[in-house]
Amino acid sequence: MSDQGPGQRAWRASCTFCGAPVEFRSAASPMAVCSFCKSTLVRDGESLRRIGQSAELFDDHSPLALGARGQYQGESFTLIGRVQLAYQDDDGLEGRWTEWHALFDNGRSGSLSEDNGAYVFGFGLPPPAPTLPDLLQPAVGTALLVAQRPWVLSSRVQVHVHAAQGELAEAPDLQATYPVVELRNSGGEVLSVELLPAGAVLSVGRSVQLAELKLSGLPDGKQPSEAKLQAKGIECPSCGSSLTPTLDSTRSIVCGSCKAVVDISKGLGGDLKFYRxxxxxxxxxxxxxxxxxxxxxxxxxxxxxxxxxxxxxxxxxxxxxxxxxxxxxxxxxxxxxxxxxxxxxxxxxxxxxxxxxxxxxxxxxxxxxxxxxxxxxxxxxxxxxxxxxxxxxxxxxxxxxxxxxxxxxxxxxxxxxxxxxxxxxxxxxxxxxxxxxxxxxxxxxxxxxKREASLLSSIELGEWGSNLFWILVMVILILILSRCSDDCSDVRETYGEYSAEYQQCRSYHSSGSSHGGSYGGYSSGGSHK
Known part of the structure; x- marks a missing residue:
């Protein structure tokens, strides 16, 4: 036994498969992954028992690292493990996301998880677990009550454990495929429910920025704001040009030469899907x-x-x-x-x-x-x-x-x-x-x-003038809509020949492919993906 920092004690044993030393930073951790042979080992009294082998980690260029130290809500923690979960959506699109096991100096465990290009810090709910409503049948967007609190069902995907590293708070089932359901509320919280074969596991988290965590012990000893992400160069599967993703979270990259869109969500090795x-x-x-x-x-x-x-x-x-x-x-x-x-x-x-x-x-x-x-x-x-x-x-x-x-x-x-x-x-x-x-x-x-938010933004009209103006607008709109043309002439008449809308419309229709514009915020295909 040896101290590993305030409130932490290490427990060491030999891997039952390859004999390499396996160290547990927390004596309470139920499992760990051998860093040498990738065997998944669970604690069995004072010995280890092998339950399977973890796949190779998907290289996600994360700015985080095992052993990194940080603070959350005034308490210090260490990142001691991570699990990569893989999913497939209804359209057959595959993806992965990572959850990091944060062990606090007071012995508490938390999870630092990816969330739509950002992070959520969550903690498991203490027993007894609340009675859950049906989470598999309702459509996303449905309002539900969990433990007498209102939530909105925000996402539901089928996942399996792709790979693990270090120590986790729970021993993963390497064979099972199970639903992960997420609910969100107006208080800015996200409730994650893993519907495992052995029973539901619940955690509640809030959004957090990495700068708030005062992280140290990251690659090169730099903070995330200063870290230079080390990216791998890959070959465009369409034209052979070199592609170099620069972000740790990149899942798609566009070739600068042929404009092919390359999916790297499953890693940089093997065949890469793309479309021109x-x-x-x-x-x-x-x-x-x-x-x-x-x-x-x-x-x-x-x-x-x-x-x-x-x-x-x-x-x-x-x-x-x-x-x-x-x-x-x-x-x-x-x-x-x-x-x-x-x-x-x-x-x-x-x-x-x-x-x-x-x-x-x-x-x-x-x-x-x-x-x-x-x-x-x-x-x-x-x-x-x-x-x-x-x-x-x-x-x-x-x-x-x-x-x-x-x-x-x-x-x-x-x-x-x-x-x-x-x-x-x-x-x-x-x-x-x-x-x-x-x-x-x-x-x-x-x-x-320059964009005009309103046609009347720069026009001062009295009541009579305003009515006449809108009558003219309605007449023009009727004439435009009555043409029912399949080209961009109506867009040209409305926004002008040199407008971005007209140029984009021409480009869109020439390549073969009314409401207000979107306010942005594109979905990533999964709340923690």
């Missing part, structure tokens, strides 16, 4: 450009790492089609955000851990009331750069936009459903000038960035 896409618009903000923006009240430097073009799918013949663009922004300590360029202006948003409270078509989130505007199907038509979710061709999501205000600031909420997951995003409007200033765009590009 036609080159369309170039982003107004170049990939790799860094700008300082205020997101959620905090001013940070954000780098453009991804770009996607999206459109809605009209539900009626002759209905106007809307196009918009989303820039994926990255900060090493804060995670990801979206800068959205839509017909009614620019906005910056982030996915949120919790959910708003609902009253009919009205929502309340962080003390602000929101009103429903549009519900529509959104389709991704073109992407560039890197993404923390596996990008698939012609991805579709069901979106609902809500608007609110706080003082003079226009606030936005977006609900996005894809497969068996619902993701919420929150943000606010930002002026074109502020976007240009943040990313150091030349002033002569103002015409390309």
């Amino acid at each position: 896409q036609d080159n369309t618009l170039e982003p107004l903000i170049p990939l790799g450009r860094t700008g300082r923006l205020t997101v959620g009240g905090t001013s940070l430097a954000w780098q453009v790492v991804g770009y996607q073009e999206r459109c809605d799918e009209p539900t009626e013949e002759g209905e106007e089609q809307t196009f918009w663009r989303e820039y994926l922004l990255y900060n090493r300590t804060a995670g990801f955000a979206f800068l959205v360029d839509a017909e009614d202006g620019w906005s910056v948003v982030r996915t949120v851990t919790g959910v708003p409270s609902t009253r009919g078509d009205k929502l309340s989130y962080q003390g602000v009331d929101y009103k429903k505007r549009y519900t529509y199907t959104a389709k991704t038509t073109y992407v560039l750069g890197e993404f923390y979710w596996p990008v698939r061709k012609n991805q579709r999501t069901l979106n609902t936009d809500f608007t609110g205000s706080s003082g003079k600031v226009d606030l936005k909420l977006n609900r996005e459903k894809t497969g068996n997951e619902v993701t919420w995003s929150a943000g606010e409007s930002i002026s074109a000038q502020d976007v240009m200033t943040a990313f150091k765009i030349s002033p002569d590009q103002l015409s390309a960035f």
Whole structure:
């Protein structure tokens, strides 16, 4: 026995398969993985018993590492193990996410898990476990009561343990496939329920940024904000050009030469899935450009790492089609955000851990009331750069936009459903000038960035003039819709020949492929994925 830090004592034994020494940082840990032969070993009195062999870890370039020390809510912890869970969604898309076992100096165990490009710190619920409602039949988005508390069912996936390393709080079942269900509430919490064959395991967590954890002992001894991610170069399966992902959480990367979209969600070894896409618009903000923006009240430097073009799918013949663009922004300590360029202006948003409270078509989130505007199907038509979710061709999501205000600031909420997951995003409007200033765009590009949030924004009209104006608008809209053209002439008439909407529409239709624009916040295909 030897001390391993405050409140920790080590227990050592030999691997029953290869004889290598296996060390338990916590004498309470029920299992560990031999670092030499990958045998999964469980404690059996004062000896070890082998129950199987763990697969090789998927190299996710995580900025975290075993042995890293940190603090959460004033208590110190050490990362002593991790488990990688794999899943397959309803569309057959595979993915993985990682949960790190955090052992606190006072003996308490927690879990630091991936959550939509960010992290959640969670803790298991003490016994007795609450009586659970049916979690397998209700649709995602359904409101449920668990232990007399209201929750919203947010995601449901079938998972299995892909690989493990170090010590875990519970011995994993390496053979079982089981559902993982997540529920979220208006208090910003996420309830994770693992429906294991032996019984349900529940934990509750909250969103956390790595910078808050004061981590030390990371690779190269640097903090996440200073760490230089070591990425592997891979060969594009379409054209053979070299691809080098730069983010630890990249799941899809676009080849800079042939624009093929390559799925690396299952690792960089073996055959990589990809699809080709036609080159369309170039982003107004170049990939790799860094700008300082205020997101959620905090001013940070954000780098453009991804770009996607999206459109809605009209539900009626002759209905106007809307196009918009989303820039994926990255900060090493804060995670990801979206800068959205839509017909009614620019906005910056982030996915949120919790959910708003609902009253009919009205929502309340962080003390602000929101009103429903549009519900529509959104389709991704073109992407560039890197993404923390596996990008698939012609991805579709069901979106609902809500608007609110706080003082003079226009606030936005977006609900996005894809497969068996619902993701919420929150943000606010930002002026074109502020976007240009943040990313150091030349002033002569103002015409390309400026969006009109309202046709009447710069027109002063009396009551009679306003009525006449709207009559003329209705006449024009009737004429446009009556044409029912299958090209982009209606978009040109509405937004102008040189507008981004018209150029994107032309590009979209030439490659063969009405509601407001999306407020961003793309789902990753699983709450902890």
